[in-house]
Amino acid sequence: MQGKVYLVGAGPGDPGLITVKGLECIQKADVLIKDYLASPILSAYTPKHTEIIYVGKKAGDHCFTQDQINALIVKKAKEGLTVVRLKGGDPFVFGRGGEEAEELIKAEIPFEIVPGVTSAIAVPAYAGIPLTHRKYTSTLAIVTGHENPTKKESNIDWKALATGIGTIVFLMGVKNLTRIAQQLMHYGKRPDTPVAVIRWGTTPKQVTVTGTLETIAKRVANAGLKAPAIIVVGDVVELRESLKWYENRPLMGKTIVVTRARQQASELVNRLAELGAECLECPTIKVVPPKDTRPLEAAIKRISTYDWLVFTSVNGVNFFFEHLFAMGRDVRALHHIKTAVVGPVTEQRLFDFGIKSDIMPESYRAESVIKAFAGQDINGEKILLPRAKKARSVLPVELTKMGAVVDDVTAYENQAVTDNAAGFLTRLKEGSINLVTFTSSSTVNNFHALLPADALETLMKDVVIASIGPITADTARDLGFKVDIMAEPYTIPGLCEAIRQYYQK
CATH class of the missing domain: 3.40.1010.10 (Tetrapyrrole methylase, N-terminal domain)
Incomplete structure (x- = not known):
């Protein structure tokens, strides 16, 4: 074929x-x-x-x-x-x-x-430079700044570029910047013509240096800019001061480590990236089915005997319904059951299966779920709690004290992940990481395990720690981390907003 x-x-x-x-x-x-x-x-x-x-x-x-x-x-x-x-x-x-x-x-x-989308157009746009503008120019040229080295002579018409084109974009030309500026001035371009050099355009590492044909080479050298970068020559560069948007974002230039499980990291990564951060995904856990699924399957078989279903995470919802459907049942099997969730994301995931939660606490942790149950008479009622294998005991203990019969069943497990440890540790040693996010106690414990015990203080000295909530923050402090940021509310949007506010201050 x-x-x-x-x-x-x-x-x-x-x-x-x-x-x-x-x-x-x-x-x-x-x-x-x-x-x-x-x-x-x-x-x-x-x-x-x-x-x-x-x-x-x-x-x-x-x-x-x-x-x-x-x-x-x-x-x-x-x-x-x-x-x-x-x-x-x-x-x-x-x-x-x-x-x-x-x-x-x-x-x-x-x-x-x-x-x-060519960088010749996209990169200037991300730097706030329109390549054409009715008040400035209606002509545009895109030129290589690095011609075929085997050519005997250049086939670039420098005189035409210098005198006949309003905006010129050079690709791959940083090494030849001095020569490019000299050629344009030699053939008639004003020495005070504005110039911008943009490195790593459209990425969180974007850096822009501006000047004129006369000054740009020295400014770029002083800034240490190297390839990959593009050069924009023309009066339209003046518009950057009022139109730049991408580099003004609050987290621009910050490198943030996301330790959440890869299959759940997208929302956090996307939100932080929209704020300008470079996100380094270093998942310290992965969510997997339990090694022994029999307890969960047995609970589903006797689902008609339960009065309540309590979900403490999206994972609990996902794995419960996955097993429910695999066993030939559907949501009709839950018609008689009341439900409680730990927070709005879990509530929404439950609603995706057509079930509206009866209880959602004001703040999103186990203690608040217990408080929300205070108005319910659950004495003698059976509660099914499908959740992680190693979860805090406070919820089943307190519900039992209220008279409920609680089945605490493992629906999934969190396994440690070390795949990206080497690259991540290199970045830490280089000092190129600004912040680490923790979204659960499991992410804290597994992240801590990745760090050499004798180097934790040194590696984390200048790194900001952001926690999704007080339980996670307590775990981090117990392991020797200094927690700088805590979300309010205890959600991914709340965490991102807290990080934004921290850097804006």
């Missing part, structure tokens, strides 16, 4: 700028051949069986030559595989996608081009 190749533009760095079609291609790839500038987050959308091959294309550090990449694409396609060649920006804008397409034509391999 002959395979097919999709040359896909990944966009400039922000994974949210991938096109719908580009994402669809990634989701069906057998092989993903990706560049340095393609967001690593996009790889997570591939099927489980996908082979992911990193081919570099980093300035000054190509682990594959272009000829080797071409041969690799052809080889994989001839094996009958669906190949996605994922390239930063747009494959046909200084991306050498044309060369790769020519090789596919020679090999008679079917292919499609999926355009991407």
Whole structure:
């Protein structure tokens, strides 16, 4: 069988700028051949069986030559595989996608081009620079700042650029910035023409340095800016002062570690990223079914004997209903049962299954659930409590004191995860982590286990700790962490708002 190749533009760095079609291609790839500038987050959308091959294309550090990449694409396609060649920006804008397409034509391999959002347009927009503006210019040029080194002479018409174009965007030109500025001034561009150099555009690491053709090279050198970066030349750069938006976000430049289980981290990661943070996912736990499911299955078999179902987490809801459905039952089996939940997220997840909770406490922890039960006569009533294997005892103990008969059943387990420990510890030692979030006592315990006992104080000295609630905060303090931020209310939105307020102060 002959395979097919999709040359896909990944966009400039922000994974949210991938096109719908580009994402669809990634989701069906057998092989993903990706560049340095393609967001690593996009790889997570591939099927489980996908082979992911990193081919570099980093300035000054190509682990594959272009000829080797071409041969690799052809080889994989001839094996009958669906190949996605994922390239930063747009494959046909200084991306050498044309060369790769020519090789596919020679090999008679079917292919499609999926355009991407080019950094030449997206990066200035994220820096608050419109490339065209009725009051400034109606002309735009996109130019390589790094021509083919085998050329005997440049084919860039510097005079036309300097005198005939209002806005000029140079890609891959930081190393040649001094020469670019000199050429433009030599051919007639005003020395005081505004210039912006934007590094890691559209990502949380975005940094912008502005100046003029006369001053920009020195300013960029003083700031230590290196590739990847783009250069914008033109009067439109003046608009940045009033239009910059991306770099004004409250968490811009902050690196935040998310220790939550990967399958539950998306809401926290997305909210923090919207506030400008670079999120480093380092899940310390994963949620798995219990090793012994018989107690939960036995409870479901006698579900008609219970008066109450109490859920203390979304996980408890998910695993309970998963087993309920697997055993051939549905929500009709719960028609007689009253329900209680620990908080609004758990309440919403329960409602997703068509059940409205009878009790939801004012604050979201076990003690508040008990307080909410104070108005209920539960003496002699049977309560099913499907929850984590190692959970706090306060809820079943206090409900029993109120006269209830409580079945505390394991619905799921939290297992420690150490997959990303090495990379995370390296970032801690470098001092490049600003904040760590804890969303449960389990995340605290497992995070603590990752740290060398004799280096905890040193590694965490300048790291801010944010906790979702008082129980988690107490666990952190007991293990030697200094808790700087606590959510109010004890929810993911509350945690993000508390972090925002901390940095704005």
